[in-house]
Amino acid sequence: MSFDVDAVRAQFPILKREIDGKPLIYLDNAATTQKPQCVIDALVDYYTTCNSNVHRGAHRLADEATRNFEAARDIIKDFMNAPKREEVIWTTGTTEGINIVANGLASLLSPEDEVIATQMDHHANLVTWQQACKASGATLRTIPVTDDGELDQAAYEAMLSEKTRFVAFPHVSNALGTINPIKEMTAKAKAVDALVLVDGAQGAAHGWVDVQDIDCDFYVLSGHKLYGPMGIGVLWGRESVLESWPVWRTGGEMISTVTLQDATWNVLPYRFEAGTPNVADAIAMGEAVRWFSALDQAGVAAHEKALLDHATKLAEEFEGLTIIGKAKSKIGVLSFVLDMGHPADIGFLLDRQGIAVRTGDHCAQPLMARFNVPGTARASFSIYNTLEEIDAFFAALKKVRTMLA
Missing domain, CATH: 3.90.1150.10 (Aspartate Aminotransferase, domain 1)
Structure with a gap:
């Protein structure tokens, strides 16, 4: 080729x-990539041939929509080299994925804990941790940026300690284009037993996503920066972490049982996918990733x-x-x-x-x-x-x- x-x-x-x-x-x-014709066609095809809600319909359209929707999840799983499809959660984009994690983190932190972010973060990967720390009393620390626009690795290593509970950094800086050494940074965080989130909004469009190789706990990305539609994205999370992670949204789909007094949650990935999903854009995002991966x-x-x-x-x-x-x-x-x-x-x-x-x-x-x-x-x-x-x-x-x- x-x-x-x-x-x-x-x-x-x-x-x-x-x-x-x-x-x-x-x-x-x-900011956003343009869309190839096959992605546009996937959107049109869904709305003209099988427009329906997914998972519970007892008719042909619902069955076709569900199969296409879940097939797109499998495409994303393979693209990210995720161990299990259940770890791939549909979101509205990188920002929502980070907020799902940050909302849960706020309830898990204590005033003795520290969270590390960076000076080069997009606001979506900084303000969220600020709010989680404010809610919990934890301390937020930020890795400084050198004159060349790189994260100061010596400063990062000095910040890590037994107090570090969570570390978040971008795969790639949206403002500078800097590619960060995310595998090495993740290993350093793991050495102090911290959880790691990688903001992959800018990295995914360059085909470098392998969550098993990175060894992070969360990786988030947006469809519209990867030749797919706006309004759809993915939160990948390690199954062992997601199983006990606090849910953010409640409603339909994410429940298992409901009484007038209580509820229990569905299995992964659905416990984090409350409400009617963005079926058309998920299918089209799957097509975008399939198209890109074939290059x-x-x-x-x-x-x-x-x-x-x-x-x-x-x-x-x-x-x-x-x-x-x-x-x-x-x-x-x-x-x-x-x-x-x-x-x-x-x-x-x-x-x-x-x-x-x-x-x-x-x-x-x-x-x-x-x-x-x-x-x-x-x-x-x-x-x-x-x-x-x-x-x-x-x-x-x-x-x-x-x-x-």
Whole structure:
């Protein structure tokens, strides 16, 4: 197999769009990826052929919907190399998955306990632990970030102690693109008997998820950053941990027995899936993961590296541009500031040239404060981007700098 970027691009209808008469160059993939036609087709197929609720219907549509829904769970299990399908819990996305864990954690912590997060966390992987610690009286500690945009491993090791009950960190920084050494960090946390959650929102789209190899206790991800729909995601949890983890939502599906005075909970994964599930998007997420997994992953990695290397070279040669985040190990994220112009102005002027980037603090205000910037402009690359688009992006950025001068 080999990676053919033109063949991949042909599967994404939105890439044929124009913005103000100019071809769309979509460089906002860390925020959300575009969707291949097969994912769009999976959504349409569900609603046109077997739209029904799952698990309890006594008719053909419900049976078909249930089989497709649970088959998608199996696809995710294989993608993450999870030991059991029962450990794969459908959520609305990474944020809900983290909140499920944090809500339970708050009831398990004591004032003597410590939780470790990081200075580079997305707010969804920081504010949740803040609230869990406030509710329990536990202490929250955060791993600092170095000047290159890496987590300070020496500081992390110094924080770990017998008081550490829980550690959470991102697989990849959404704001900087830094790939963290999650397997090594997990091993260090396990050495003090702490539970570990990995925020995989940015990591999963690069095909590196193996929860057994990482040895974490929780891994969370979102479908929409993995070529799937918005509003669907996954919380993977170790069965031995999930079996006793406090439930968050109550209602239908997650119960076993109910009386007027009490209730008991269903088996995994359903005890964490209260209410009518997002059947269509789960099926479509399964299709997205199936599609992505079928690609030549070595070719994908090489293509993404070529994009980042080319963009970094042009950025380093660009007058007045400062890259924020120069970790040795990165995904295709170029976060930067110019010596003139607010990031919001940069984004607006790029959009007028058909180029979509993200600007602002990227839901990582403490990280922006660490680098003493109000925010950055962020170009993030995916498998369907090309070297020619990178060239066009920097040509447009030159025009932006002229306009802002």
